Amino acid sequence: MTRQRRTRYGVPVAPGALPLLGHTPRLLYGSLPWLLRCRDGDTVQRVKVGPRPAYLVCRPDLVHALLVSHDFDKGGPLLDRGRDLLGDGLGTATDANHRRQRRLLQPAFTTARINAYATVMGEEAEALAQSWQPGREIDLLADLTTTTMRVLIRALLPTIDPRQADQLTSHIRVLIAGVFIRAAIPHPWLHQLPTPGNRRFDRARTAARAAADQVVAAAHKSPCSGGVLTTLLVPADDAGIPAFTDEELRDQVITLLIAGAETLAATVAWLFHLLARHPHVEARLHAELHDTLAGATATAADLPALPYTRDVLLEVLRLYPPAPLLTRVSTTxxxxxxxxxxAGTDFFFSAYQLQHGPDFPDAERFDPGRWSAPLTAAARHAYIPFSSGRRKCLGDAFALAEGVILISAIASRRRLRPVPDSRVRPHVRLALAPAGLRMIAEPLRR
Structure with a gap:
């Protein structure tokens, strides 16, 4: 075990701290190797970021306690900066407001609703696959992000103006690129300096909020148009829960777009990167899609008949969880x-660290077959790509359904191959994305 210097409360300092800078450079550059290195130390370690003490929790059962206990709430450096961007949406709301928000949002994510959204998912996925010219290089991550963003916008409000949707997508991209940097450098005064990056971020935040306000206003004008947003335009229910205000609806729009677009796009991009390097997995996935769909795109009714495709997606989520590092704060x-x-202590935890740990044999190997048997209790605590407990992602079923439909539309029409000499590496932004991913779309030959 690595020797570590003990600090207040007897907790050792995590390895890799630099004089004056602490662990901030580790979070901004090379955080994944650093997280795996921390796994070899104590179960709880001091992390030096900003003026407040923070601690990294490295054991699955302790992280599980962190997520299910009412002694911890959403907070810490990542969530504090996230509130600057997302407002008081479902992903950043404290427990005092979260229960009400989740109850109001749940009707929009029932199985019946997700099945209805599947039509939009399939249309956008087919349009993406058919837009790629055979033999041409594609920017897979950018294309997937645009597609997942369009799915969410159409699901939020089917009658949205396409130009308005494109503008909102552009603003969200700028915000996604800047929010992680602001979280890793928890000094608000630095983000108020008139630098080009800060000005660009502030302009995008103002424009995104204005665009989201217009989306909410349009939903009020067309209350029967369907979609997630019109579902949320409801009066107080029988239990006396107040409906969302327009400001809260705006926060939910931005939360859904940021939390649901790049995260899934990054996961599917990683999936095709891995398929290109594991032909036996690719062949088995293609066989299942061909035998079940015969070249068509999956519908909601087809999802139960595609177990291996789902297993591949689950394994990619294990290797590259969309949110590799999150935070909580103690309330007592x-x-x-x-x-x-x-009370008031900040805690970090890492899905990436846990999902690459000893609870998954040969954890660095891409092995969708590991999902053919139920997980052990320890592995269930360690597998948290959608978090866990009462704050588990409300859109997990939506994301899995859209992921399988995207895979079916692409893999049934194109085989993606890496550009020669391209070098892919993990890049932690708001989502764990594959930087340097350059691929060529080839015709699918059986």
Missing amino acids: DVVLGGHHFP
């Missing part, structure tokens, strides 16, 4: 890993 004095911490 707590004991974690044998250490006592006061």
Whole structure:
């Protein structure tokens, strides 16, 4: 075990801290190797980022306690900066408001609703696959992000103006690129300096909020148009829960677009990157799609008949979880890993670290076959690509359905191959994305 210097509360400092800068460079550059290195140390380690003490929790059962206990709430450096962008949406709301928001949002994510959205998912996925000219290089991640964004916008409000949708997509891209940097450097005064990056971020945030306000206003004008947003335009229910205000609806629009677009796009991009390097997995996936769909795009009714495609998606989510590092804050004095911490303490935890740990044999190997048997109890605690507990992602079923439909539309029409000499590497932004991914779309020959 790596020797670590003990600090207040007897907690060792995580490895890799730099003088004056602490662990901020590790979070901005090379955070994934650093997280795996921390796994070899103590179960709880001090992380030096900003003026407040923060701690990295490295054991699955302790992370599970962090996620299910009412002694912890959404907070910490990542969530604090996220609120600057997302407002008080479902992903950033504290427990005091989260329960009400989740109850109001749940009707928009029922199985019946997701099945209805599947038509939009299929249309956009087919349009993407057919837009690629055989033999031409494509920017897979950018194309997938545009497609997932269009799916979400059409699901939010089917009558949205296409030009308005494109503008909102452009603003969201700028915000996604800047929010992680702001979270890793938790000094608000730095983000108020008149630098080009700060000005660009502020302009995009203002424009995105204005565009989201227009989307909400359009939903009020067309309350029978369908979609997620019109579902949320409801009065207080029988239990007396107040309906969303227009400002809260705006926050939900931005939350859904940011949380649901690039995350899934990055996952599907990783999937095709891995398929190109594992031909036996690609062949088995193509065989299942061909035998089940015969070249068509999956519909909601087809999803149960595509178990291997789903297993491939689950394995990619294990290797490259969309949100590799998240935070919580204690709401009362707590004991974690044998250490006592006061209320208001920030905690980090990493799905990437846990999902590359010993609970998954040969964890660095891409092996969709590991999902053919139920996970052990320990592995269930370690597998958290959608988080866990009462704050588990409300859109997990939506994302899995859209992922399988995207895969079916693309893999039934094109075989994607890497551009020679291209070098792909993980890049942590708001989502764990494959930087340098350059691919060529080839015709599918059986």
